[in-house]
Amino acid sequence: MENNPGISWLNDTDTILTFIKKVISELPELRDQIEVLEEGDLLFLQGEPLEFMYLILEGNIQLTRTQPDASEDVLITLGAGSFAGLIAFTTGEPTLTSGRITQKGVALKMRPQQFEQYLNDHPRLKHPLQQLMLNNMIQRYKSNLRLQTKTHALSKQLNKERNELKAAYQQLETTHQMLVHQEKMATLGELVAGFAHEVNNPASALMRAAENLIDIYAEFENSHYSYQLFRLGLHAEPVDSNTQRKRMHLIEKKYPWVYDRSSVRKLAQMPDEALDLIDKHRKKGEIDSLVNHFEAGKMIHNIRIASKRIANLVKSLKSYSRQDQNKEELADIREGIRDTILVLSNRLKFIDVNLELDDIPKTCANIGDLNQVWTNIIVNACDAMKGQGELTISTQEKDHTIVVKISDTGPGIPEDILPKIFDPNFTTKNQGAEFGLGLGLAISHEIIGQAGGSIMAGNRPDGGTEFAITIPVRDDC
């Protein structure tokens, strides 16, 4: 088939335009329809019905659209060969855009009816005008496609930014919670310092009173059997109730005339040495007063033990909560671990604690913060073991890094939640649990991160969970 040259020249807007201009110059009725475009003039306003359509012969018209928020977007600049008001002209609906002249020129102005007329009256024009319209449509379609691509890219970018914002928000939330937590710990530290002072006073009064009572007893003649019984009571080991029962049977056989059960029990608590003293010195009816010397010693022993326990607890509580929060110091991490164990002794009461604390160098650390980490892991381990089992804590130094490992004999952490345990607000505990904020491990992770170390959790092949914490050895504080 012969190559139609018409197709190629019709594709060329400039050529069509030149042709149309030539036709217009030859037709007086069309010449009258030429409108001069003055720069800055508004040709039509968005939302109004359009009376005319313009074919731009020279100059530029900018189409703008006023958005609902009153801002104005520039959509497209139409140059020579473009139709302005094409859509409104075709659909008969109010115009979607405003048209402002940005470069002066001329345009062919047409009413819809006239347009039909021209096409019918001037068959020479029909084809070029139709082609020009098609070119316009193609151009608009292309720009529409470009817009779509741009919108897609923008929404992708927007999505990305939204995700980044979300992550930043989460980070902020964690930081905030951590700050709140630190604040709480600082308050706790102050509270503990005050509390320790207040408790130490009565505790030392107790201890001193016990020692003074012992001195008073010592004023009795040293060799006197009452004093000896007292001394034996003072150093007697407490007896568990099973042993006690067995000894009570023996006492009942040995002293059948002692029918009073309380006296039998007291005699059963005495070591043989004390019983010998009683056998040697008892006169009729005197057995109770002899027993009481031993009892007195035992009670003072109990006071001593109890007040020492109070003093030790207070001491470790004080050192555990460290008032000087947020301060790094050259310290032995093991001391913090020992304090933590003591402070948690209530929870660890029925758990076998194995400490394998190898010598490690002192390092710059915030011991109070690190104690939080040990506490979180140990409390979780206790909960997992339901209060009974074995807890092993070891320390080692490898390549200038301290490695602390804490393992339990609990059921371990299910593999599917293992990657989530350091996330903020992740908890397996029901609401209202004592330590169930779900922040413990997230905060631990943050604290270890700040110390430049790492924290990892895994399940041991023979059951139970193991946390491994590394802390680089530093001496720059």
Place this chain on the structure above:
Amino acid sequence: MDHKIYILIVEDELEVMDALVKDLEKFETFFPVETANDATEAEEVIDYILDHDHKIGLILCDHVLPGKNGVDLLIELQQNPKTAISKKVLVTGQAGHEDTIMAINKADLDHYIAKPWTEDELEKVVRDELTDYVLSNEDNLLYYMQVLDAEKISDAMRKNKMTDH
């Protein structure tokens, strides 16, 4: 008396046990005291006492114990018909609110004593609980009059006499 009514104390800390036993000495002529350091031992002691045709009037129990805790032990004893009639008192420094509520609801806990206790407080609780126990389970009330709540016991005796006639 052919049978004895026992007081059982369950406490794992020996110094604390010592102090509890000491404070209950005054009841011991009438109510022998038995001790156990954990729930398992407590169950053995209870079986032993009941097998010898004696009774358990009162169980004083710490909450934090090795193995089974005090509240769980008391709940079990409440479900066992042999020990359901025994009075049950939780003596503890650390039971949480929830534990205590559970003990009251499920173990039909008769009283709760917070550590540290005073001698007067302990004595009153033990006397009241034993009086209640004796009133609902014993015939020879006169025997207990000197050590328990004399007023309540004589009231009950008067009422008994009236219904007898």
